[in-house]
Amino acid sequence: MSHDQNPTAPRPASATSAQGDPAVVPRFAPVPAGRPRRRYAVVGTGHRAGMYVDAITGPHADVAELVAWCDTNPTRMAYYDAEVGRTLGLGGPAGLPMYGPDAVEAMVAEQHVDVVVVTTPDVTHAGLVARAQAAGADVVVEKPLTTTAAGARTIVDSVRATGRDVVMTFNYRYAPRNSTLREVIASGEIGDVTSVHFEWVLDTVHGADYFRRWHRQRENSGSLLVHKSSHHFDLVNWWLGDVPTRVYASAGLRFYGAANAAARGLGERPVRGTGVAGDPWSFDLTADPRLAALYLDAEHHDGYLRDRDVFAEPDGHAITIDDNMSLVVDYARGATMSYSLNAHSPWEGYTVAINGTRGRAELSVVERGVVVIDERGHVVLDPSATPETQAAKLAAEGIRPEGEHLIVQKHWEAATERPIPVGVGGHGGGDAILLMDVFRRDLRIGDDPLGRAAGYRDGLAAVAVGIAANESLRTGAAVRVADLGLGIELGAGPA
Numbered sequence: 001m002s003h004d005q006n007p008t009a010p011r012p013a014s015a016t017s018a019q020g021d022p023a024v025v026p027r028f029a030p031v032p033a034g035r036p037r038r039r040y041a042v043v044g045t046g047h048r049a050g051m052y053v054d055a056i057t058g059p060h061a062d063v064a065e066l067v068a069w070c071d072t073n074p075t076r077m078a079y080y081d082a083e084v085g086r087t088l089g090l091g092g093p094a095g096l097p098m099y100g101p102d103a104v105e106a107m108v109a110e111q112h113v114d115v116v117v118v119t120t121p122d123v124t125h126a127g128l129v130a131r132a133q134a135a136g137a138d139v140v141v142e143k144p145l146t147t148t149a150a151g152a153r154t155i156v157d158s159v160r161a162t163g164r165d166v167v168m169t170f171n172y173r174y175a176p177r178n179s180t181l182r183e184v185i186a187s188g189e190i191g192d193v194t195s196v197h198f199e200w201v202l203d204t205v206h207g208a209d210y211f212r213r214w215h216r217q218r219e220n221s222g223s224l225l226v227h228k229s230s231h232h233f234d235l236v237n238w239w240l241g242d243v244p245t246r247v248y249a250s251a252g253l254r255f256y257g258a259a260n261a262a263a264r265g266l267g268e269r270p271v272r273g274t275g276v277a278g279d280p281w282s283f284d285l286t287a288d289p290r291l292a293a294l295y296l297d298a299e300h301h302d303g304y305l306r307d308r309d310v311f312a313e314p315d316g317h318a319i320t321i322d323d324n325m326s327l328v329v330d331y332a333r334g335a336t337m338s339y340s341l342n343a344h345s346p347w348e349g350y351t352v353a354i355n356g357t358r359g360r361a362e363l364s365v366v367e368r369g370v371v372v373i374d375e376r377g378h379v380v381l382d383p384s385a386t387p388e389t390q391a392a393k394l395a396a397e398g399i400r401p402e403g404e405h406l407i408v409q410k411h412w413e414a415a416t417e418r419p420i421p422v423g424v425g426g427h428g429g430g431d432a433i434l435l436m437d438v439f440r441r442d443l444r445i446g447d448d449p450l451g452r453a454a455g456y457r458d459g460l461a462a463v464a465v466g467i468a469a470n471e472s473l474r475t476g477a478a479v480r481v482a483d484l485g486l487g488i489e490l491g492a493g494p495a
Contacts, residue, residue: 126151145459147222174430191358
């Protein structure tokens with residue numbers, strides 16, 4: 001079974017589909033006879049690693065081989081090693097070598113690693129990318145590419161020095177609804193883009209989860225404007241074929257955290273959610289065997305709590321990220337975006353409007369129309385798991401059913417709705433298609449007219465908005481991307 005990267009994120013219908021529309025699924029040539037598989041090591045064995053482990057040991061096992069683990073926590077590495085052993089029918093753990101984070105170079109050399117997959121906390125990405133490349137490996141890295149301008153310079157310098165590859169896994173590019181919007185814009189049907197309005201709302205399941213984990217501290221994640229919004233900023237960069245030049249931001253922690261809880265009279269809060277009954281804000285790790293094995297059973301090694309309360313802020317664990325964010329972003333060719341992110345909405349999804357000189361395109365997506373509470377008072381992560389919760393979900397959705405619609409209207413013409421092809425996997429049907437490009441890009445038949453594959457330049461352009469936004473929040477002024485010192489001019493040619 002394929003694992004979504006975030007267990008609290010909505011699961012689209014495409015998550016259980018096995019075959020997508022040929023319009024969005026690339027074609028690949030057969031693997032040449034006798035070609036050896038590329039050797040992969042996974043650095044960071046939290047929940048996010050599962051999608052890559054499943055891909056390497058499943059649909060892409062003909063081109064990829066898993067050869068090593070690297071993490072700070074031996075329990076998490078052992079969990080995945082046992083899971084791979086079961087997948088491969090070995091009758092026990094896979095027995096892959098395990099390394100600590102101080103031994104990345106030794107791991108690459110000793111295990112003859114071709115590619116390192118980095119799925120660690122965001123603040124560590126830049127250093128790990130540079131170390132893996134210096135050791136002689138290419139890198140596949142989860143978003144965001146990095147969290148700071150200094151991290152950006154580290155990666156730029158590393159690519160220049162080593163010539164090694166960096167693959168960014170921007171899975172939302174592969175979601176058919178997003179690629180269909182790109183087709184509309186690229187066709188010129190709505191003319192030259194003049195402005196973008198983009199609103200994303202995270203609900204009290206998915207949005208709240210960022211305030212339980214390591215993400216809640218800005219020094220780890222760069223804030224949601226880097227960790228989460230880099231997905232969204234990459235979409236806009238890609239939709240427009242453009243790069244950001246100036247950012248102004250306003251934000252605040254207005255819902256989660258101890259002060260907000262006290263102001264609303266919520267009373268004393270538990271430090272963590274496991275063992276708490278009847279509280280929809282509490283996340284009990286024992287309800288999910290996978291999360292319990294990866295985190296609850298691993299706490300004794302590093303003290304990391306995956307289920308911190310979204311309102312409690314004990315000493316040393318204050319929430320330093322925002323839950324309401326608004327930006328104005330200028331682009332090199334003249335368009336301007338207004339962007340907002342809310343992390344405590346009663347429903348989850350996004351709306352984006354692209355205004356052009358010939359018309360307008362509007363994409364509206366409801367990923368989860370309502371948060372369902374079970375008989376214990378806990379939120380239901382997957383209402384389709386039982387007929388009772390599925391029925392409750394459908395009844396509660398009312399006028400906000402899950403779905404996606406792309407409307408295009410040219411000047412002096414009636415609006416039309418564009419069909420959206422079926423994808424495969426999570427993240428709007430983009431995950432499985434992304435993984436095809438990650439693991440067998442060299443076998444693709446023909447170029448991708450959508451240009452979905454992303455490299456480090458795309459990653460830099462995406463995080464540039466969030467890094468500039470954080471600087472704008474610090475100074476209260478608009479920030480020019482060129483002044484960040486990223487080590488590269490975003491709109492320039494090869495480094």
